[in-house]
Amino acid sequence: xxxxxxxxxxxxxxxxxxxxxxxxxxxxxxxxxxxxxxxxxxxxxxxxxxxxxxxxxxxxxxxxxxxxxxxxxxxxxxxxxxxxxxxxxxxxxxxxxxxxxxxxxxxxxxxxxxxxxxxxxxxxxxxxxxxxxxxxxxxxxxxxxxxxxxxxxxxxxxxxxxxxxxxxxxxxxxxxxxxxxxxxxxxxxxxxxxxxxxxxxxxxxxxxxxxxxxxxxxxxxxxxxxxxxxxxxxxxxxxxxxxxxxxxxxxxxxxxxxxxxxxxxxxxxxxxxxxxxxxxxxxxxxxxxxxxxxxxxxxxxxxxxxxxxxxxxxxxxxxxxxxxxxxxxxxxxxxxxxxxxxxxxxxxxxxxxxxxxx
Ligand SMILES: Cc1ncc(COP(=O)(O)O)c(C=O)c1O
Numbered sequence: 001x002x003x004x005x006x007x008x009x010x011x012x013x014x015x016x017x018x019x020x021x022x023x024x025x026x027x028x029x030x031x032x033x034x035x036x037x038x039x040x041x042x043x044x045x046x047x048x049x050x051x052x053x054x055x056x057x058x059x060x061x062x063x064x065x066x067x068x069x070x071x072x073x074x075x076x077x078x079x080x081x082x083x084x085x086x087x088x089x090x091x092x093x094x095x096x097x098x099x100x101x102x103x104x105x106x107x108x109x110x111x112x113x114x115x116x117x118x119x120x121x122x123x124x125x126x127x128x129x130x131x132x133x134x135x136x137x138x139x140x141x142x143x144x145x146x147x148x149x150x151x152x153x154x155x156x157x158x159x160x161x162x163x164x165x166x167x168x169x170x171x172x173x174x175x176x177x178x179x180x181x182x183x184x185x186x187x188x189x190x191x192x193x194x195x196x197x198x199x200x201x202x203x204x205x206x207x208x209x210x211x212x213x214x215x216x217x218x219x220x221x222x223x224x225x226x227x228x229x230x231x232x233x234x235x236x237x238x239x240x241x242x243x244x245x246x247x248x249x250x251x252x253x254x255x256x257x258x259x260x261x262x263x264x265x266x267x268x269x270x271x272x273x274x275x276x277x278x279x280x281x282x283x284x285x286x287x288x289x290x291x292x293x294x295x296x297x298x299x300x301x302x303x304x305x306x307x308x309x310x311x312x313x314x315x316x317x318x319x320x321x322x323x324x325x326x327x328x329x330x331x332x333x334x335x336x337x338x339x340x341x342x343x344x345x346x347x348x349x350x351x352x353x354x355x356x357x358x
Pocket of ligand 1: 053054055056057079080081082083125127151153154174175176177187188
């Protein structure tokens, strides 16, 4: 079976996991957590990092430490539910914004919503490894005095003018889930240049235990959101190959594009940005993606439709949305191709051949 984006170990992870076992730090503390946090923060050039059990918990803590509850929060409609569930955990109301020609949040609709809704925060999302128009989103967030959080779950290593996705807002979050560019099986990292925000999130992520007591003392609600030292050991091995993995993802994209650009329009890259092409995504000119997905599955190849927009989900049938039709069109025509960095060129050829002869 050719999978969509399976884990791709460097080979070193097993040594680090063994070392973690031998130290007996089989717990949500240990030196691999410190090392992993250090590697992520220095890679993306942020001042502080916090390793967590996943990115969803990171977004939840981001809202919590920034005091975003019982408010309105703007988020793109064209995203994964992991961007939106944390908004609900804090009893906020999501306001959905449709996509532009780069598939990211449309700036005109964003400004209209900022004027009308008076939200407390924006969660910008960098989908499929490609950066959103983050400089302009930040400009609007500043103009309307709204907190900016970045969901960079899918975009570790993506850059806009050499600044990393995740480092523009108050807080950024990366996912290390099994299907991501790098994985710790499940995991997330929160980053921020604001030391106090990370300090507060660290405290909340370990059940909000008060320091300076022998017994456990709690003054507020906490969470159990930390990453295990064992998983962080995997993360250290993964971070060592981050640039190699991005290079291969981009090569895979170029191969698909050279083979199939007569029948499809590939996800564009924002000018001045460098995306990781975490998944190769495109819209077909004529083919029905759902037919192609079936055909690929018959040939033991996994593929997926593009995100089903949040405003079309039963969960959000009453939610406010600023729409232009783009995300629904993307969903109708689009597909994610298998993009695992451990795919061979022969695998890629097989995928292309199946598509050409649908
Ligand atoms: C855009 C987006 N946001 C959030 C998440 C949540 O990440 P995690 O699975 O690590 O909680 C994911 C992926 O899983 C995602 O793709």
